[in-house]
Amino acid sequence: MHAATPKFHRFGRRTILPGFRLTLGFTLLYISLLVLIPMAALVGKVFTAPWADTWSVISSDRSIASYQLSFGASAIAALVNGFFGFIIAWILVRYDFPGRRFADAVVDLPFALPTAVAGLSLTLLYSKKGLFGYYIYQMIGPERWNAGWATANSNIGVTIALTFIGLPFVVRTLQPVLQDLSMDVEEAAACLGANRWQTFWRIIFPAVLPAWLTGMTLAFGRAVGEYGSVVFIASNRQGKGEITPLVIYTTLEENRYAEAAALGVVLLLFSFCILALVNLLQAWNNKVTGASGI
Amino acid sequence: MAHAVLPSLGTATPRRRSPLKATTEPLWFRALLIVTGLTFIALFLLVPLFVVFYEALAKGVEVYWKSFQDPDTAHAIRLTLTVAAIVVPLNTIFGLTAAWAISKFEFPGKRALVTFIDLPLWVSPIVAGLMFVILFGREGLLKAYLWNGTQPVIPILFNTPGIVIATLFVTFPFVARILIPLMQSQGSAEEEAALTLGARGWQVFLYVTLPKIRWGLFYGVILCNARAMGEFGAVSAVSGHIQGKTNTMPLHIQVLAEGYSGMEAAFALSSVLSMLALFTLIVKTTVEWSSERQAKNALESSGE
Numbered sequence: 172m173h174a175a176t177p178k179f180h181r182f183g184r185r186t187i188l189p190g191f192r193l194t195l196g197f198t199l200l201y202i203s204l205l206v207l208i209p210m211a212a213l214v215g216k217v218f219t220a221p222w223a224d225t226w227s228v229i230s231s232d233r234s235i236a237s238y239q240l241s242f243g244a245s246a247i248a249a250l251v252n253g254f255f256g257f258i259i260a261w262i263l264v265r266y267d268f269p270g271r272r273f274a275d276a277v278v279d280l281p282f283a284l285p286t287a288v289a290g291l292s293l294t295l296l297y298s299k300k301g302l303f304g305y306y307i308y309q310m311i312g313p314e315r316w317n318a319g320w321a322t323a324n325s326n327i328g329v330t331i332a333l334t335f336i337g338l339p340f341v342v343r344t345l346q347p348v349l350q351d352l353s354m355d356v357e358e359a360a361a362c363l364g365a366n367r368w369q370t371f372w373r374i375i376f377p378a379v380l381p382a383w384l385t386g387m388t389l390a391f392g393r394a395v396g397e398y399g400s401v402v403f404i405a406s407n408r409q410g411k412g413e414i415t416p417l418v419i420y421t422t423l424e425e426n427r428y429a430e431a432a433a434l435g436v437v438l439l440l441f442s443f444c445i446l447a448l449v450n451l452l453q454a455w456n457n458k459v460t461g462a463s464g465i
Numbered sequence: 466m467a468h469a470v471l472p473s474l475g476t477a478t479p480r481r482r483s484p485l486k487a488t489t490e491p492l493w494f495r496a497l498l499i500v501t502g503l504t505f506i507a508l509f510l511l512v513p514l515f516v517v518f519y520e521a522l523a524k525g526v527e528v529y530w531k532s533f534q535d536p537d538t539a540h541a542i543r544l545t546l547t548v549a550a551i552v553v554p555l556n557t558i559f560g561l562t563a564a565w566a567i568s569k570f571e572f573p574g575k576r577a578l579v580t581f582i583d584l585p586l587w588v589s590p591i592v593a594g595l596m597f598v599i600l601f602g603r604e605g606l607l608k609a610y611l612w613n614g615t616q617p618v619i620p621i622l623f624n625t626p627g628i629v630i631a632t633l634f635v636t637f638p639f640v641a642r643i644l645i646p647l648m649q650s651q652g653s654a655e656e657e658a659a660l661t662l663g664a665r666g667w668q669v670f671l672y673v674t675l676p677k678i679r680w681g682l683f684y685g686v687i688l689c690n691a692r693a694m695g696e697f698g699a700v701s702a703v704s705g706h707i708q709g710k711t712n713t714m715p716l717h718i719q720v721l722a723e724g725y726s727g728m729e730a731a732f733a734l735s736s737v738l739s740m741l742a743l744f745t746l747i748v749k750t751t752v753e754w755s756s757e758r759q760a761k762n763a764l765e766s767s768g769e
Binding site for chain 1: 487488489490491495498499501502503505506508509510511512513514516517520559562563565566567569570572578580581582583584585586587588589590591592594595596597598599600602603604605606630633634637653656657660661666669670688691692694695696697698701702715716718719722728731732735738739742743745746747749750
């Protein structure tokens with residue numbers, strides 16, 4: 172029956188199944204009400220304000236400091252997750268060890284745990300009184316702790332929280348690609364005299380590279396927008412310890428809607444860039460994994 | 466076509482066929498990697514979870530139970546349950562219809578539609594809340610209809626409807642995102658057969674499609690519920706933080722953590738949401754294992 176499917180079909184008429192107009196209509200209505208109209212309202216708010224005002228908000232010292240923290244901490248968190256996420260995905264797919272399935276299930280925890288709970292717990296854990304913070308404090312001493320090396324109420328704390336929320340993105344993007352890698356290619360490489368290291372760098376790594384980058388991009392994109400876990404553990408000091416979403420939030424609390432909207436559009440544009448980048452990486456991934464098959 | 470972002474449901478990672486000596490790493494290296502990976506999981510994921518329960522019970526079970534008798538805490542729990550009770554059914558209906566339209570039919574702009582369904586996952590929750598404040602706020606686009614000066618005519622912002630709408634936005638991708646790949650991989654042959662045999666449209670959905678997707682649907686609903694109850698940023702922007710009125714559980718956790726009443730109460734409330742998260746993980750794992758077992762059984766019976 173599939174062979175008989177014409178290559179070019181009329182709008183929505185591929186099968187005899189009913190409900191096309193109803194379901195698509197409802198979907199479009201729902202998305203319009205919930206996404207398109209509110210988004211248009213946000214963008215419209217920025218466009219009706221004088222451009223000079225918008226620009227002065229976007230380029231103010233406070234905003235730029237917040238971009239530096241948001242993007243910097245997110246980038247570091249994405250790299251940390253890129254390293255450990257690769258190892259975790261690798262051992263979950265390749266090796267057998269007691270507790271493997273448990274570890275596999277636990278990787279999704281940051282995705283299911285409310286961000287406020289994660290923030291609260293991490294803040295206590297990494298504060299001076301906490302399980303980890305205590306030892307770190309003892310190790311580096313009060314001077315360095317107060318000079319910016321503190322792991323809670325600090326920008327390092329922000330990085331820790333963003334690492335927590337980003338891990339599943341790297342692991343879950345890598346896992347299926349590692350899973351589908353054909354063993355035959357590795358066996359062939361070994362037969363032809365490659366050692367394990369060469370096989371990894373020349374066979375395995377190139378095949379999983381797009382997925383690995385995708386995972387890190389997703390973790391990065393998610394981290395830049397993250398709010399709940401970060402406000403607990405950040406110092407939230409104006410111009411020093413504020414992430415961009417927090418600047419938006421405080422501006423909004425002061426009823427300065429136009430300024431909040433200007434920064435909101437910056438983050439919204441960033442989200443679109445991340446989505447576009449992920450789509451490009453995905454196309455690359457399909458090409459690479461398609462070619463590395465048979 | 467859709468990229469593999471998170472909340473999709475895979476099969477649990479099955480055991481690979483045992484590798485040859487030439488295609489695996491030496492024992493010490495394997496052990497090193499396993500220890501590194503597991504240590505990271507333990508320190509970064511398990512310890513924070515453990516801390517929640519430890520701190521919640523630090524002053525004993527009595528203090529733990531007592532913290533829920535606080536009227537504001539009790540109200541926060543009720544509000545969260547109310548919001549979830551509205552949001553989850555609506556987003557489930559959306560997820561089912563969107564998955565039906567996208568997986569069963571071909572139409573131009575399908576990719577763009579899927580991207581829009583993904584969008585709330587990548588938009589900062591604060592930006593999500595901001596959009597609704599701008600729409601419904603005192604200075605917002607609909608101010609002529611919603612506000613009479615500073616008095617709300619139709620209370621949406623800083624009230625339950627605003628919280629519901631913000632939560633709807635943040636959680637609508639989940640059911641759809643899990644069902645679309647599932648229904649795409651299952652194909653439509655059985656539905657078409659049922660139609661040919663004279664079933665009506667809703668009968669096809671109820672008796673053919675629904676049984677096929679029930680576990681994926683179940684996980685989608687549970688995940689949507691967990692995220693709806695745990696949403697912080699978007700709700701924080703629209704709620705107005707009125708204690709005993711518009712504070713949901715996550716918002717009240719922040720109030721308790723910053724207050725003088727001690728951290729036990731904040732952690733006690735957190736422990737409830739953590740149990741919900743654990744339940745979600747258990748459901749996901751169970752669903753994945755059972756689908757893996759099914760696939761294995763199907764493979765074995767076809768091999769005979």
